[in-house]
Amino acid sequence: MRTKTETMHDPESMTLSGALPSLAEDVVDVAMHGVRLRLQSNHRPLLEYARNHLSTLAGRLEPPFHLQVRAYWLRGQWNPDSHPFPANGNLSILGKRMAGQKNELIWRNTLKMKGLQLRFSRNRDNTYTFDVVYYFNPKKEKLDRLPEYEYKKYFSLMSYMVYYPLMWYLERERGMVPLHASALQHDRGAILIGGLGGVGKTTTCVALMQLAGLRLIAENIVFTDGEAIYPCYEPIRLDEDSLGMLRNSRQKLVPMAFPDGLKEKWLFHYHTAELPQQVPPAAVFLPVFASGHGATAVAPEIAAEQMINMNRLTRELDDYEWYAAALNMIWPQPGLAARRAQTVARCFSRVPCYELIIDRRAGLQAVVEDIVQQV
DSSP states (O other): OOOOEEESOOGGGSOTTSSOOOOOSOOEEEEETTEEEEEEESOHHHHHHHHHHHGGGEEOOOSOOSEEEEEEEEESOOOTTSOOOOOOSEEEEETTTEEEETTEEEESOOSSSTTEEEEEEEOTTSOEEEEEEEEEOOOHHHHHHOTTTHHHHHHHHHIIIIIHHHHHHHHHHHOOEEEEEEEEEETTEEEEEEOOTTSSHHHHHHHHTTSTTOEEEESSEEEEOSSOEEEOOOOEEEOHHHHHHHGGGGGGOEEOOOOTTSOSSEEEEOOGGGSOSOBOEEEEEEEEEOSSOEEEEEOHHHHHHHHHHHHHTSHHHHHHHHHHHHHHHHSOOTTHHHHHHHHHHHHHHTSOEEEEEEOGGGOHHHHHHHHHHHO
């Protein structure tokens, strides 16, 4: 039986020099919950954006690193049937869009971001080197209307350059599962507000930030190892209504520079030094919009199952699970998929869980009071 293979060199996929461009000497180093990542790129504006996006999470660290990411910003037409990666032996064809071997995987077309190609390599010391190639080729009409359109792509690439690699490593090696949830620290522990986008998660979180004794853990994504809640630091995204609710607490936020007209929300930093790093859970709330406000108890095993499925229905984490599935396919770890559900279930089993009914007519203060009554 013959095995299909492909050779790494493909002249049609090369840059004009016949290889990927040289990387800049500048680097952006990131540490999150003990995992260290170094980001390099050929495109200095992309590195500057990453440093601005990560804020105090970015710095300069000494080796070793668990993950090294090399990001290549290229201009021109993308060919999803080939790739620009240098030769490193023959790779087995893995379906229509992938090729791999024991220590390497090339993903020519992720189907998630047009123009994106990825290569994952496992090193002999069990560290990893990930290559992120992106072809920037917008239509002239778009650039005429949005001359700083590349910043929108910088924002999207942060997932593949920083967040998804860190999430994957934290889940695989540390047992930390990401959840699409806001979280605040109460004197009894973490108040977790999970749910789909647009269900009021961020707005509720911002309203709770006004109360004395509550501190933000994370606004969009958190991790759990089944015992505690940990932040996934990223800029806070707030719309005009949320900003209006912040009142005197707004001075705690530092606006992040980002061109106007590219995002429907404003981006802010909340310095990592002020964020609690490990907090035991106190209560879980899953918001829904309905008539009549209040918090109704839900069995923890039901709430955990709902949270897992909400993750799958949320683009950020659905894209992450797609990304992680590719890595876990080439480097399988027995029991990993089952462990994800078990970890969420163990976390939720420790605390009371509620369906949080949000009635727009009752106002936001009613939502806050319903939460406070339960914790």
